[in-house]
Amino acid sequence: MLLVLGVNVRAQKFEGRAATPQIAAADPHVARMGRMEVRPDGGVRFSYPGVSFFLNFEGTWLSASVQASGEQNYLDVIVDGAARKLHLDKGAQTLVLAQGLAPGKHTAQIVNRTETWQGIATLLAFDTDGKWSAAPQLPARKLLLLGDSVTCGASIDRVAGEKSTPAWSDPRASYGMLMAQQLNSQVQLVCYGGRGLIRTYDGKTNELNLAEFYGMTIPTLSDAVKWDQREYRPDAILVAIGTNDMTLGIPEREQYVQAYVSLVRTLLKDHPQAQIMLTEGGILRDEKQVALRSYIAETVRRVDDQRVHAIASTGYPGDATDGHPTREQNISIVNDLLPQVRAVMRW
Numbered sequence: 373m374l375l376v377l378g379v380n381v382r383a384q385k386f387e388g389r390a391a392t393p394q395i396a397a398a399d400p401h402v403a404r405m406g407r408m409e410v411r412p413d414g415g416v417r418f419s420y421p422g423v424s425f426f427l428n429f430e431g432t433w434l435s436a437s438v439q440a441s442g443e444q445n446y447l448d449v450i451v452d453g454a455a456r457k458l459h460l461d462k463g464a465q466t467l468v469l470a471q472g473l474a475p476g477k478h479t480a481q482i483v484n485r486t487e488t489w490q491g492i493a494t495l496l497a498f499d500t501d502g503k504w505s506a507a508p509q510l511p512a513r514k515l516l517l518l519g520d521s522v523t524c525g526a527s528i529d530r531v532a533g534e535k536s537t538p539a540w541s542d543p544r545a546s547y548g549m550l551m552a553q554q555l556n557s558q559v560q561l562v563c564y565g566g567r568g569l570i571r572t573y574d575g576k577t578n579e580l581n582l583a584e585f586y587g588m589t590i591p592t593l594s595d596a597v598k599w600d601q602r603e604y605r606p607d608a609i610l611v612a613i614g615t616n617d618m619t620l621g622i623p624e625r626e627q628y629v630q631a632y633v634s635l636v637r638t639l640l641k642d643h644p645q646a647q648i649m650l651t652e653g654g655i656l657r658d659e660k661q662v663a664l665r666s667y668i669a670e671t672v673r674r675v676d677d678q679r680v681h682a683i684a685s686t687g688y689p690g691d692a693t694d695g696h697p698t699r700e701q702n703i704s705i706v707n708d709l710l711p712q713v714r715a716v717m718r719w
Contacts, residue, residue: 395504397436397495402427403507405558406484407604409589409597415439415496417597419590421524421543422561423484425495426510431502433471434480439464441492444538446485452478457485457539460493477505483544487524488564488591490538513557513719516606516646517548518582520616521565522654525549527696536694547654547697547705548610554710555719560604564591568617570631575620582613583635601642608717609639609646610709612653612685614667618660625667632671636680647716649683654697654705657687683712 395401396414406423408416416425427434434451440460447458451470458467469480484493517523525546527536543549543561552559566573567581585591589599617623632650639648650671652664668682686708688701697705713719 394497394499396497401504401507403510406560407589415494417494418484419488419492420561421484422549425482426508427480428505429500430477431500432473433501434469435499436467436469437496439494444490445493446539448483448485450481485541487541510558511556514606515552515557515559516609517561519563519612520567523548523561523563523612526565527694528699530693532693545699547702550706551710566616569613571617573616573619606646609648611650614664615653615655622663628667629670633674636675647679649681651683652685654688661687681716
């Protein structure tokens with residue numbers, strides 16, 4: 373069961389005892405999941421939501437040294453199963469991840485909540501007053517999800533009557549991370565709010581859309597970092613793109629299908645071990661959903677590869693506060709997709 377406190381707990385300065393030898397975020401005692409850039413100093417830089425760090429330690433407190441590019445970055449910190457949300461200040465800071473713990477063994481997980489476009493964070497190092505234990509073992513299965521803000525977990529922690537803020541994003545409650553839990557799998561969320569396959573929600577084609585940000589670790593035009601696809605070999609790739617392409621109307625069929633075919637062939641080439649599933653995402657309904665399903669079916673036909681599959685999504689309306697799927701609707705998306713994914717993967 374996911375636990376996220378509704379209270380926004382801001383970062384604190386840590387004033388504890390002298391720590392045991394500090395370890396870098398890239399240290400072997402830290403298990404890592406998601407797309408990230410490992411720096412020469414052992415720091416780890418990231419911007420995709422869902423990027424996660426896992427530790428086992430013995431001690432009464434845990435802290436981390438981090439940097440943030442702005443004021444919109446949030447992390448989830450889960451210690452011994454209890455979660456809280458931390459807001460990062462711009463620049464360098466030390467975060468109290470846990471304090472006042474009973475002596476003995478503890479587990480910690482740090483998860484990037486922030487949507488891709490809202491900020492870049494760097495986790496530098498960890499401190500504790502005890503000792504480090506071996507890193508947790510991550511699942512052998514691997515998922516890769518390619519999508520937009522729905523895949524990122526946008527607006528799941530919405531507050532009725534308030535204006536949307538970065539604090540509303542909650543990738544741990546997104547359909548992708550929930551589905552990975554059900555499948556006992558690692559997951560990468562490679563997603564970008566407002567972007568599509570060929571154009572953004574406002575019709576722009578000169579910004580990063582899926583074919584471009586798929587190949588990036590830090591997907592910003594001003595600070596792009598290329599991702600080495602050999603670093604993560606997914607067993608299953610789920611592509612849930614198209615909602616933003618449809619915002620201004622249904623795009624021309626041939627252009628769209630050609631772009632989709634090109635993307636799928638790139639995925640086949642990059643990941644010869646993976647099954648690839650194409651779906652419409654969790655928002656589209658009515659004639660736009662029908663059109664995208666038709667485009668997906670034609671893409672599968674033209675690619676003509678046994679590793680490429682079309683699976684169906686249900687469109688959900690969000691609620692009166694926000695058009696993105698709610699927390700409950702993300703669970704429904706899992707229930708829609710999971711049986712189809714299991715059938716393709718024979719899991």
